[in-house]
Structure formats: structure tokens, C-alpha cells
Amino acid sequence: MRALLLSLALTATTLSLTPLTGTPLTVTPLTGTSLTAAPGGDPGGPRGDSFGSGRTRGVILRNSKIVVSGNGLGGKSDGYRVQRPCWYEPGDKADDMLERQEDVRDYWFHTNPDGTTEDFDKFLKQYKDKVGEDGRWWTPAYNAADPNGLACWSGLEGAVWVPAGQTPPAGITLAELYQLARAALTVPEPTINLSPDVKSYVNLPTWVWLTGVGATTRSVTAELPGVMSATVTATLSRIDIDPGTTGNRAEVKENCGPTGHPYVKGGTWTCGVRYLRSSADHPQDAYQLTVTTTWPVTGGAGFTFDPVVVDAVRQIPVGEVQTTVRESGKN
Structure with missing residues (x-):
């Protein structure tokens, strides 16, 4: 049964976490505990949503001490998925954990009305046995944005004892912290601006630029305080223009x-499209102009990611320039 561990906080001490090498690590799970979470329910505990409600979320942390921050939060997720939806995180040292569990005595008897003092002492023994040892209790957390997150969390122990300097199986790694930062990273959905704005004409240069981009460098840091942190950064490098038609009907300048170049009277046209044919034969009498922003993403040494790519679309009607020929008469 899963132990419900209350308010497990990290100390300010920086931990040295090393992967398993050689012989397998033996960790000590909790046994014989009676403080349990309801099967399949929300375990509650500390929460750290990567960005606000109302938008698609890439990371929703549950029971986690990980802090997600940066100017790359607040937009729509591009669908990047963290490979593993649950993990263990380092928590209290033995003395601190024992003190916390002693503090829940009243709650223990509330949830175990038939329990005896002997039963509670047996519950505490697993914590007392670790006092004096160098290590920490690791507790489970999960990403609720993943549909498999809660089920994954439910399959983990309520806590496991891990000797100092080691990481348990399913323990959070630096690579996974980078994945969490990347999943939380968002970039804006820009607005296409045109000149001329409402309608263009055959052979007339149409200037293209973007607004609503804001900062062209956006970062997210996922930090396990006192343990490790991972920062990913996306930098807007270029835009690509698809005029919505074939090359013999449009000339593109890129x-x-x-972010493109706003129209300047008398300026040189270097970014946009010049349509060579009317859009009268297209749906809605307009071409569908697509502008793609590309944001390469960098992480720490050895951690690489695909760029974030965002499309913006706008309908652009293109008409023929009409001329009127007047026949002059004689007086």
C-alpha cells in the first residue's frame, strides 16, 4: 500500500547524484504502512503547473518539488512529450523524515481507528531504522499532463530509502529534467501583417512581417532545488513564406x-510576396498565405532537441489592376 507522506521538503544541501554502475543498487521501500491514498485518486501534495489554465499544457507536476520558471512559459504546447510520466525525487534525510512521521500520529490513528500504539510503533520503526545512515528518502511524483501519469505514479512505492550519492531505479535524472523543461517550453503564435493590408494586386509587392512575437529568445528552467537544474532556450532564427500557390504565380522574397520587415514608404522590399496572377480562381477568391517561424532549441552539453516550428495563416485576396480606356471625340 502507498504511504501518504506529508510535506516532504528538500534541504539547501546540494546532492551528488550518480547513475548506477556495477552491482545493482538496493533500495528500501516502505512496508506495512497504513497511511494510504485512495486508489486511482489525486494524491494531492505540492503542485507546480508550468503555465496557466485555459491553454494546452505540456507539464502539470503533481507531488513534485521541481520548480518550472522562465519567459518561455504561458503559450500553447507544441506537443513535446516527456518519455517517462512518473519518477522518484530525493526528499528528507532520515532524522527529518522520522520527525515528520511522528508528527502525523493523530492523523494515523484517525485513518486507522482500529490501530494500536504497537501498530504505530511498527509503522515508525522503518524510519527509525535509517537514522544515522547517510542517505535520503525518495518519494514519487508525476506529470499529470500525460494520460498515463497517475497510473504510473500509483505503481511506485510511497517512499524508498536510497544511500547517499546514488539514484534509485526510476529516480529523476538530469536528462529527464531537461525533458520536463522542454515540454514546458512554449513560443508565441504570431500575427501576420501585410502591406497592402486588405487586398493586394497582381505585380504589386506585398510586404510581410509578424507582430505578437515579443522576445525572440525564450527559456525555461526546471529546477530540483538544492539538487540540479536544466535550462532549455529557444531562439527565433527565421521565417519562411509559403504564398499558397505555385512558383509561376508568385514571387517570394525571404x-x-x-520577424520580417514592416512597410516603410520608399523602402526596399526584401520580405514578402508578389503575386503574378489573380486569386479569383481560388477558394474564397484568396490565396492562403502561410508564414512559418522556426525556433532552434538548445540545452546543456549533450542534450539536443528539434526546433519548435509554428505556422501562422492568413487569407490574401489578389485582384487585377483595372484600367479604363476612354475614347476622345472631336468637337
Whole structure:
């Protein structure tokens, strides 16, 4: 049965976590505990949503001490998934954990009305046995944005004792912390601006630029305080223009920089599209112009990610320039 461990907080001491090598690590799970979470229910505990409600979420942390921060939060997720939806995180040392469990005596008897003092002492023994040993109790957390997160969490022990300097099987790793940061990273969905704005005409240069981009460098840091942290950074490098038609009907200029160039009277047209044919034969009498922003993503040494790619779409009607020929008469 899963132990319900209350308010497990990290100390300020920096831990040295090393992967398993050679012989397998033996960890000590809790046994014989009676403080349990309801099967299949929300375990509650500390929470750290990566960004606010109302938008698609890439990371929703439950029972986790991981802190997610940065100017890359607040947008719509691009669908990046963390490979494993649950994990163990390092928690209290033996003395601190024993003190916390002694403090829940009243709650223990509340949830175990038939329990005896002897039963509670047996419950505490597993914590007392670790006092004086160098190590920590590791507790489970999960990503609720993953549909398998809660089920994965339910399959983990309520806590496991791990000797100092070692990481248990399913313990959080630096690579997974980078994945959490990447899953939380978002970039804005920009707005396409055109000049001329409402309608363009055959052979007339249409300037293209983006607004709503904000900072062109966006970062997210996922930090396990006192243990380790991982930062990923996305930098807007370029935009690509798809005019919504074939090359014989449109000329595209893509010397745009990261966000295009707003129209300037008398300026040189370097970013946009010049349509060579009317859009009258297209649906809604308009071409569908697509502007793609590409944000390469960097992490720490040895951690690579695909770029974030975001499309913005706008309908652009293109008409023929009409000319009127007047026949002059004689007086």
C-alpha cells in the first residue's frame, strides 16, 4: 500500500547524484504502512503547473518539488512529450523524515481507528531504522499532463530509502529534467501583417512581417532545488513564406530576418510576396498565405532537441489592376 507522506521538503544541501554502475543498487521501500491514498485518486501534495489554465499544457507536476520558471512559459504546447510520466525525487534525510512521521500520529490513528500504539510503533520503526545512515528518502511524483501519469505514479512505492550519492531505479535524472523543461517550453503564435493590408494586386509587392512575437529568445528552467537544474532556450532564427500557390504565380522574397520587415514608404522590399496572377480562381477568391517561424532549441552539453516550428495563416485576396480606356471625340 502507498504511504501518504506529508510535506516532504528538500534541504539547501546540494546532492551528488550518480547513475548506477556495477552491482545493482538496493533500495528500501516502505512496508506495512497504513497511511494510504485512495486508489486511482489525486494524491494531492505540492503542485507546480508550468503555465496557466485555459491553454494546452505540456507539464502539470503533481507531488513534485521541481520548480518550472522562465519567459518561455504561458503559450500553447507544441506537443513535446516527456518519455517517462512518473519518477522518484530525493526528499528528507532520515532524522527529518522520522520527525515528520511522528508528527502525523493523530492523523494515523484517525485513518486507522482500529490501530494500536504497537501498530504505530511498527509503522515508525522503518524510519527509525535509517537514522544515522547517510542517505535520503525518495518519494514519487508525476506529470499529470500525460494520460498515463497517475497510473504510473500509483505503481511506485510511497517512499524508498536510497544511500547517499546514488539514484534509485526510476529516480529523476538530469536528462529527464531537461525533458520536463522542454515540454514546458512554449513560443508565441504570431500575427501576420501585410502591406497592402486588405487586398493586394497582381505585380504589386506585398510586404510581410509578424507582430505578437515579443522576445525572440525564450527559456525555461526546471529546477530540483538544492539538487540540479536544466535550462532549455529557444531562439527565433527565421521565417519562411509559403504564398499558397505555385512558383509561376508568385514571387517570394525571404530576406526577412527573424520577424520580417514592416512597410516603410520608399523602402526596399526584401520580405514578402508578389503575386503574378489573380486569386479569383481560388477558394474564397484568396490565396492562403502561410508564414512559418522556426525556433532552434538548445540545452546543456549533450542534450539536443528539434526546433519548435509554428505556422501562422492568413487569407490574401489578389485582384487585377483595372484600367479604363476612354475614347476622345472631336468637337
